[in-house]
Amino acid sequence: MDIIDLTLEIDESIQVFPDSPKVNILQWSNFDNHKYASEVLFSSTHVGTHVDAPYHFQKDGITVEKIPLNRLVINENIKVLKIEKEDNEKIEVNDIRDHNIIKNDTILINTNWVLNRALDKYFNKNPGLSEAAAKFLAEAEINLVGIDGPSIDPAIDHDFNAHRIFGANDIPIIENLINLDRLLNKKFTLVALPLKLKNCSGSPVRAFAIMG
DSSP states (O other), X not given: OOEEEOBOOOOTTOOXXXXXXXXXXXXXXXXXXXXXXXXXXXOOTTOSSEEEOGGGTOTTSOOGGGSOGGGTEEOSSEEEEEOOOOTTOXXXXXXXXGGOOOTTOEEEEEOOGGGGTTSTHHHXXXXXXXXXXXXXXXXXXXXXXXXXXXXXXXXXXXXXXXHHHHHHTTOOEEESBOOGGGGTTOOEEEEEEEOOOTTOSEEEEEEEEEEO
């Protein structure tokens, strides 16, 4: 079975969204004193590769544990769109219009911005969907949208318009994906499963593609 990992590794050095808490992983027990190892994890629920539930920006939206699993394990109608943009650029309707997007499609946007994840600009200059492009996808009634950057919104959109549009239309978002360039023009099953965190707005996911 050929599996491609789409998930960032989480450790204490991982970049986090501005004003979010840094990740702390504390040793809680050890083999010398307790005969077993365990850790304490302190982190935002929106760290690394993660899913945003509609509730993230929609007060009456569903929380992460209520996202149906068949929207997160997908083996058909997946489209990977290669759309490379520079610092602070928006992905516009014209960038996505010609990809024959239809109802229930899962849209993964390969910008290659994830290659900047070690740089300061990763979180403050990232490209993302314009408000019009987000409306275009929401009106198409897509299943899910994912991107290989830290936010579905461009960094210059401080109103988080794409988040709000997808939340209002019950469309989950996956952010900080990796290796989408390896999925271009390929057939695969997408798996992106969050923790079952009750009443939460998001969760880290282990995302991967099963090829073929």
